[in-house]
Amino acid sequence: MTIKLLPDDLINKIAAGEVIERPASVVKELVENSLDAGATRVMVEVQEAGKKLISVADNGSGMTEAETKLALQRHSTSKITSADDLFAIKTLGFRGEALPSIASVAKMELAPNPAGQGLTAEVKTLFYNTPARKKFLKSNATEMGHIGDIIAKYALARPAVAFRLTADGKVLLNSPGTGNLLDAVLAVYGPELTRELVPVDHPFRSGRVHGLISRPTISRLDKNYETFFVNGRYVKNFLLNRALEEAYRTLIPNGRYPVAILFVEIDPAQVDVNVHPTKREVKFADNTMVMQAVREAVQVALEVTGKDMGADAGIDAGGEMVEIGSNDQLPISGFETGLQTLITASNSESTELSVDPAQPLTPIYQLMPTYIVATDGRELVLIDQHAAHERTLYDQLSGKKTAGASQILLVPETIELSVGETLALMSNLDNLKCFGFEIAEFGSNSFIVRAVPAVSAKIPAKQLLHDIVTELLEEGGSTQLEVKKENIRKLVACHSAIKAGERLTPLEMAGLIRALFLTENPLTCPHGRPTMIRISQAELTKMFGR
Amino acid sequence: MEFNCEKKELQTGVSMIEKIVSTRSTLPIIGNLLFEAQKNSIKISANNLEIGMELSIKATVSKEGSALLPAKTLSGIVSKLPETKIGFKLGENSTIKINYDQSHFNLHALPADEFPALNKVKEGKTFNISPETLHSMIKQTIFAVSGSEEKYVLTGVLLEAGKSSQAGDQTNVRLVATDGYRLAKRGEKIELKSDPGISVIVPAKALSELAKIIDGRDKGEVKIHVSNEQISFRYDDVYLVSRLIQGQFPDYRQVIPKKSATKITLSASEMLRAAERAAVIAAGSANVSAFEVRGGKLYITANTPDVGSVTEVIAADVKGVEKARVSFNIRLITDVLNVIDAEMVTLELGEGLSPGVIKPEGQTEYLYIVMPIRTQEAA
Numbered sequence: 036m037t038i039k040l041l042p043d044d045l046i047n048k049i050a051a052g053e054v055i056e057r058p059a060s061v062v063k064e065l066v067e068n069s070l071d072a073g074a075t076r077v078m079v080e081v082q083e084a085g086k087k088l089i090s091v092a093d094n095g096s097g098m099t100e101a102e103t104k105l106a107l108q109r110h111s112t113s114k115i116t117s118a119d120d121l122f123a124i125k126t127l128g129f130r131g132e133a134l135p136s137i138a139s140v141a142k143m144e145l146a147p148n149p150a151g152q153g154l155t156a157e158v159k160t161l162f163y164n165t166p167a168r169k170k171f172l173k174s175n176a177t178e179m180g181h182i183g184d185i186i187a188k189y190a191l192a193r194p195a196v197a198f199r200l201t202a203d204g205k206v207l208l209n210s211p212g213t214g215n216l217l218d219a220v221l222a223v224y225g226p227e228l229t230r231e232l233v234p235v236d237h238p239f240r241s242g243r244v245h246g247l248i249s250r251p252t253i254s255r256l257d258k259n260y261e262t263f264f265v266n267g268r269y270v271k272n273f274l275l276n277r278a279l280e281e282a283y284r285t286l287i288p289n290g291r292y293p294v295a296i297l298f299v300e301i302d303p304a305q306v307d308v309n310v311h312p313t314k315r316e317v318k319f320a321d322n323t324m325v326m327q328a329v330r331e332a333v334q335v336a337l338e339v340t341g342k343d344m345g346a347d348a349g350i351d352a353g354g355e356m357v358e359i360g361s362n363d364q365l366p367i368s369g370f371e372t373g374l375q376t377l378i379t380a381s382n383s384e385s386t387e388l389s390v391d392p393a394q395p396l397t398p399i400y401q402l403m404p405t406y407i408v409a410t411d412g413r414e415l416v417l418i419d420q421h422a423a424h425e426r427t428l429y430d431q432l433s434g435k436k437t438a439g440a441s442q443i444l445l446v447p448e449t450i451e452l453s454v455g456e457t458l459a460l461m462s463n464l465d466n467l468k469c470f471g472f473e474i475a476e477f478g479s480n481s482f483i484v485r486a487v488p489a490v491s492a493k494i495p496a497k498q499l500l501h502d503i504v505t506e507l508l509e510e511g512g513s514t515q516l517e518v519k520k521e522n523i524r525k526l527v528a529c530h531s532a533i534k535a536g537e538r539l540t541p542l543e544m545a546g547l548i549r550a551l552f553l554t555e556n557p558l559t560c561p562h563g564r565p566t567m568i569r570i571s572q573a574e575l576t577k578m579f580g581r
Numbered sequence: 582m583e584f585n586c587e588k589k590e591l592q593t594g595v596s597m598i599e600k601i602v603s604t605r606s607t608l609p610i611i612g613n614l615l616f617e618a619q620k621n622s623i624k625i626s627a628n629n630l631e632i633g634m635e636l637s638i639k640a641t642v643s644k645e646g647s648a649l650l651p652a653k654t655l656s657g658i659v660s661k662l663p664e665t666k667i668g669f670k671l672g673e674n675s676t677i678k679i680n681y682d683q684s685h686f687n688l689h690a691l692p693a694d695e696f697p698a699l700n701k702v703k704e705g706k707t708f709n710i711s712p713e714t715l716h717s718m719i720k721q722t723i724f725a726v727s728g729s730e731e732k733y734v735l736t737g738v739l740l741e742a743g744k745s746s747q748a749g750d751q752t753n754v755r756l757v758a759t760d761g762y763r764l765a766k767r768g769e770k771i772e773l774k775s776d777p778g779i780s781v782i783v784p785a786k787a788l789s790e791l792a793k794i795i796d797g798r799d800k801g802e803v804k805i806h807v808s809n810e811q812i813s814f815r816y817d818d819v820y821l822v823s824r825l826i827q828g829q830f831p832d833y834r835q836v837i838p839k840k841s842a843t844k845i846t847l848s849a850s851e852m853l854r855a856a857e858r859a860a861v862i863a864a865g866s867a868n869v870s871a872f873e874v875r876g877g878k879l880y881i882t883a884n885t886p887d888v889g890s891v892t893e894v895i896a897a898d899v900k901g902v903e904k905a906r907v908s909f910n911i912r913l914i915t916d917v918l919n920v921i922d923a924e925m926v927t928l929e930l931g932e933g934l935s936p937g938v939i940k941p942e943g944q945t946e947y948l949y950i951v952m953p954i955r956t957q958e959a960a
């Protein structure tokens with residue numbers, strides 16, 4: 036065996052394998068370079084999802100012709116000079132690896148702007164010399180999606196930088212670069228979502244957490260809307276996700292996730308960004324501290340909005356609300372929404388509202404959609420749909436006839452649990468069966484579900500059981516896994532009930548109200564929280580100062 | 582771009598397409614409709630990135646061109662316009678002037694090239710079906726899909742085209758939907774030139790939009806194209822395209838009962854009315870209602886403590902053994918009776934806690950399976 040030094044171009048290709056996985060990786064490296072060069076405008080243009088052309092033009096510090104040659108050499112960087120610098124990195128790039136890597140798998144040109152300001156990097160025929168990699172590229176739509184994602188993340192990370200992404204001549208994203216995070220969010224996510232965000236700003240021992248998070252009234256089915264930046268760098272770090280989700284724990288339905296754009300500013304010495312070739316992962320010196328900071332920051336922000344929506348609702352709601360830009364900057368879609376409100380308002384003029392005497396309360400509107408606004412003609416009543424439904428199901432679970440009624444599944448489902456969850460389930464199996472579950476063991480840590488409580492038949496069986504087991508584990512702790520039968524009843528009622536945010540038809544609202552008034556205690560949910568808030572005429576008179 | 586068209590044409594087109602425009606969007610641009618004026622017609626497109634639609638309306642075009650108009654605003658205006666010729670003119674600084682009689686609107690338009698183009702199904706498997714048949718197939722299955730996003734494949738409807746692998750099944754197009762507690766299957770034997778061998782899951786939303794388009798239409802055919810990721814429907818001037826749901830649909834063949842112990846035939850409307858009355862009482866007890874076949878009659882009973890009880894008795898033609906009480910969620914029964922067109926239905930029950938099967942009498946194309954509820958009385 037002869038051992039040889041690898042020729043430079045081969046080293047570059049190997050490095051490229053790690054850094055450049057797909058067109059989006061090229062976009063990411065070039066955009067990061069523009070940002071490091073202090074650009075305030077970054078225009079990205081791609082053709083055929085970057086397979087044919089990627090061009091990034093900026094107005095940053097630029098380079099001389101001579102520097103463009105040097106930049107293509109491996110480990111040439113202007114960003115760090117000594118190993119010490121590695122521990123206090125403030126720039127996005129630092130390895131001096133990106134440009135040579137790209138140049139080894141594509142035709143690349145760096146064109147300094149003749150005026151001296153800015154640089155245009157053009158990358159053509161990506162992977163022309165690495166057919167294997169080319170073969171693994173996904174459809175244009177998928178690759179374009181990744182590119183869009185990168186630009187969106189950077190538009191959020193740097194609200195002061197104007198980004199424009201054009202694909203085959205079409206503008207996909209255009210952020211104004213006003214320096215206001217809300218404007219960037221508006222460009223990326225649109226007005227609907229932007230309206231539902233509240234600000235976060237929270238100092239901690241070695242830094243600060245700030246940004247925007249969603250009100251608990253909205254949530255998403257996946258974590259893709261949870262975006263974190265550590266010292267301006269977009270990162271994926273599941274501890275940060277977990278800290279965020281913990282803060283929302285009881286506020287949004289299980290299995291759904293909040294929207295967040297959060298910036299963690301932290302002493303650079305406290306974080307290591309050099310753990311992954313694409314720099315997307317970070318390691319913190321003190322995980323617990325960072326997690327706690329994020330959790331607290333979110334909790335504090337949510338508490339403020341919580342108060343806002345509670346007792347004072349409608350009176351002083353403007354207080355903590357996020358303002359979306361100033362009026363003259365409002366984009367066209369904002370104008371459109373305004374007009375839309377006018378149109379719907381005039382549409383509904385003709386509908387006559389009347390109180391149904393056969394109903395304990397007549398529903399008028401589903402707010403947020405979490406509360407039913409109702410009236411008996413004298414008082415204004417707000418009903419919490421989840422709490423109300425929870426109460427009716429709880430009572431049905433106490434009834435002789437329906438207590439143990441089991442809705443049988445079309446096809447039995449298997450569910451796999453962790454060791455802890457298995458123990459929690461086993462310790463409570465008898466009580467779960469009492470309320471209608473039919474569950475049998477099916478190998479280690481896995482169970483087969485044949486039936487669910489009859490009251491739960493709207494919820495997918497697996498999700499229901501998983502949710503309940505998760506809570507059993509929390510409630511019981513490790514020392515005593517068995518909980519009281521009464522607790523199981525509450526859990527089944529809670530997890531089978533309509534959730535906040537679920538839309539109801541007027542008929543469903545009326546049905547829910549009727550069912551609620553048939554229960555033993557319509558005024559509170561099984562946990563003792565109110566199901567409804569009444570505002571009397573006297574209170575209204577006082578509030579309006581009449 | 583400059584054209585004029587009849588208000589009626591415009592309103593029909595806009596109201597049909599406007600429903601798929603997304604208002605909850607991460608991409609504000611898709612809250613718009615794309616107008617393209619060419620020759621004697623206007624092509625209107627919408628795209629919410631899951632479902633896209635395109636249709637044409639007749640118009641007199643004096644200048645070809647295109648523009649993006651905000652969908653909600655436009656539809657709000659169009660429905661209130663007088664029944665007359667409506668003129669559209671794209672002016673400078675991208676304003677659209679909409680004029681009629683002596684009045685006009687100015688709407689802010691966006692350049693058309695920012696709109697995400699519809700991703701059309703170019704190659705794949707294909708077959709044609711009559712709009713009437715397809716409409717009834719959708720109506721009889723779509724209600725059984727799962728409302729919960731957690732069980733994503735069940736939010737769609739299984740579409741199969743081609744020979745059935747199931748013995749005795751003569752149909753060659755089938756729609757199947759289930760939420761895990763009941764299942765609706767509707768088949769049909771249509772003329773197929775070749776066996777397209779299609780088995781895909783179509784989002785319920787796409788089918789419900791399609792149903793609106795073909796509702797009440799009996800001429801021509803709906804052309805269906807299926808690729809790996811998408812499905813498209815073309816009817817008349819309307820083109821609808823949707824992405825498919827990827828995943829494994831439950832094997833419905835396994836859950837269809839092979840035999841029944843009791844088979845009763847009764848009036849569909851009588852059974853529906855009885856079930857709806859029982860549902861009022863059952864609402865207070867998890868919708869649990871008991872079914873019993875005795876002395877040539879079907880008994881449906883429900884009771885809720887502190888509210889009351891109900892006993893409905895319906896005359897029926899009974900074959901096989903009488904059936905002791907078995908309970909069902911009455912809502913799952915009224916659901917299906919609402920979509921069955923036949924005068925008479927059959928209800929088949931097995932022994933013990935086996936599933937109930939409801940079919941229109943004498944038809945093999947439609948089948949509804951509902952799982953029973955075990956109550957403590959029955960146990």
Ligand SMILES: Nc1ncnc2c1ncn2[C@@H]1O[C@H](COP(=O)(O)OP(=O)(O)OP(=O)(O)O)[C@@H](O)[C@H]1O
Binds near residue numbers: 069106114
């Ligand atoms: N758009 C730009 N404007 C000005 N200088 C640039 C630009 N792009 C690259 N450079 C210069 O070229 C050098 C090499 O860039 P390259 O991306 O290869 O390495 P890096 O950014 O230092 O580190 P990394 O490989 O980790 O991203 C940079 O250090 C910078 O000095």
Ligand SMILES: [Mg+2]
Binds near residue numbers: 064068129
């Ligand atoms: Mg770099």
Ligand SMILES: [Zn+2]
Binds near residue numbers: 421425529530
């Ligand atoms: Zn609850």
